[in-house]
Amino acid sequence: MKRVLIITYYWPPSGGISVLRSLKIAKYLRQFGWEPIVFTAENAHYPYYDESGFKDIPQGINVLKQPIVEPFKIFKWLTGRKKEDSLNSIVQVRDKKQNFLDKLGIWIRGNFFIPDARSLWIKPSVRYLKKYLKENKIDAIFSDGPPHTNNRIAYHLAKDLNLPWLADFQDPWTQADYYQMMYITNFAHKIHSKMEQDIFRKAKKITIASPSWKKDLESIGAKNVDVIYYGYDEDDFKDLKRDHDNNFFDIVHIGLLGIDRNPEGLLETLSQIKSSRKIRIILAGQVDQQVKKELSANKSVEVIYKGIISRKESLQLAMNAHLLLLPLNKADNAAGRLPGKLYEYLRTYNPILCLGKSNGDAAKIIQDCQIGNSFEYEDLTGIKNFVETLLSQPNSIKIDKSVIETFSNENQTRKLSQYLNEIYEPQF
Incomplete structure (x- = not known):
């Protein structure tokens, strides 16, 4: 060898x-x-x-x-x-x-x-x-x-x-x-x-x-x-079971949430959505202090901070999500930004909401896997319509698992x- x-x-x-x-x-x-x-x-x-x-x-x-x-x-x-x-x-x-x-x-x-x-x-x-x-x-x-x-x-x-x-x-x-x-x-x-x-x-x-x-x-x-x-590693998921809490609509982000990917306007957009289920944003990992300040200023959507948790806990949290949030860096080379979490998001088979370059590499992968959608940070109408569709038609996304397996x-x-x-x- x-x-x-x-x-x-x-x-x-x-x-x-x-x-x-x-x-x-x-x-x-x-x-x-x-x-x-x-x-x-x-x-x-x-x-x-x-x-x-x-x-x-x-x-x-x-x-x-x-x-x-x-x-x-x-x-x-x-x-x-x-x-x-x-x-x-x-x-x-x-x-x-x-x-x-x-x-x-x-x-x-x-x-x-x-x-x-x-x-x-x-x-x-x-x-x-x-x-x-x-x-x-x-x-x-x-x-x-x-x-x-x-x-x-x-x-x-x-x-x-x-x-x-x-x-x-x-x-x-x-x-x-x-x-x-x-x-x-x-x-x-x-x-x-x-x-x-x-x-x-x-x-x-x-x-x-x-x-x-x-x-x-x-x-x-x-x-x-x-x-x-x-x-992603298939072995990391073999002991995880999906456990959605359908009393809520949980939007989950795992990993660093820095000032360069601050999802301004997201909470305001979510607060405009009428639903029988309460929308929650759950964040696991480090969150920039300015991002925290802006998230806390909007009281219309509950934000839960999990802090730094173990890898297994993070993957389980992602498995339990109704929607996974993937904000990309606001930078000149953002088209090529493919965070490691993207592939683990893919393997949960849960829908993904990507914020960033709509023509970037992440957007293409999400589109090829048919697992979600990507929007520019400023496209609040597109984000709102996407979330509303998931709330009313949770099975509307038909995932291509064969493409996901290539990753x-x-x-x-x-x-x-x-x-x-x-x-x-x-x-x-």
Whole structure:
């Protein structure tokens, strides 16, 4: 069996969506002729923790770890946050109004920790892995970013040891929406851009999470780019049972709800709908303080905040929903935004209301699966009519489950294994 080194910062006990990319790939790779060897961080400062991810680690897999030094304790001290406070996506989801120290911390992060806050992990990891690879043969490297520190480690190994490398992007690098929010100077931008171009030149294959972002990467020089979707894992749903509370009409959102996807006008639209069932919005995960303020100002629709809950609880909540809310980032590259939650939404077989680019990648997938509809944020009439139809005709949506199945983690890993086979160079 061929062997691939997977370089990933996120690994159990990390929670959240980012860990699932490499974890689910590692889970299914053996089925397609590749043995994964995972390199990850020891004592990492994860935004969330969830022990449930350990069940997906293949039995007997070799997991290598190298200690990591991260600046988050200093940032929390500098900005007056508590030790236990999450810093996940602080440029998008704010627990308080940004002050000077917040902005200073973000500026330092974007201009001194390049490519990201895990950059101090690069040199010791390269040294460790070079020593390991002298004694242990591998056939390819797979690295997954962000954090793009993963891709920088892989770059040095591929360059110095002449190993075939597949560089994966969950999100873009310099084209990412949050990159624009980090006060990056022209000097730092040149460094970020050079590192990004290094990946384009050295990687034999590049994958990214959406078709529009594939085109975006190609527009700045990336070659041999293809799409690997986040996907969903059928195993995560086998013990879940749908339990609708038909006394209410529950609209559910799971995950981060940032200022850049604030659903302004949604509550006002819902308050105009006449129904025998009370409409509720249920939010699980971090919610930006300004979004909370605006939601609380409208008393016509009940809003329930679940806070940060376990992955299994989140999936069960999505299973119980009458309608799943998918607000996309209001950003220049929003057409390519395909949140990981989309695929888990698809697998619940519950209707989806997407807010964002009506001609974007998410809208196309939802349309192809016949599982809901997408509207621009300002299309309040369209949103109102869609919800009213669901309330009066709950079985009006005829879902195409065969299309949804193509987005399973197993099927996406099959595709990835074919890309690894393409770059594989047999050693005789």
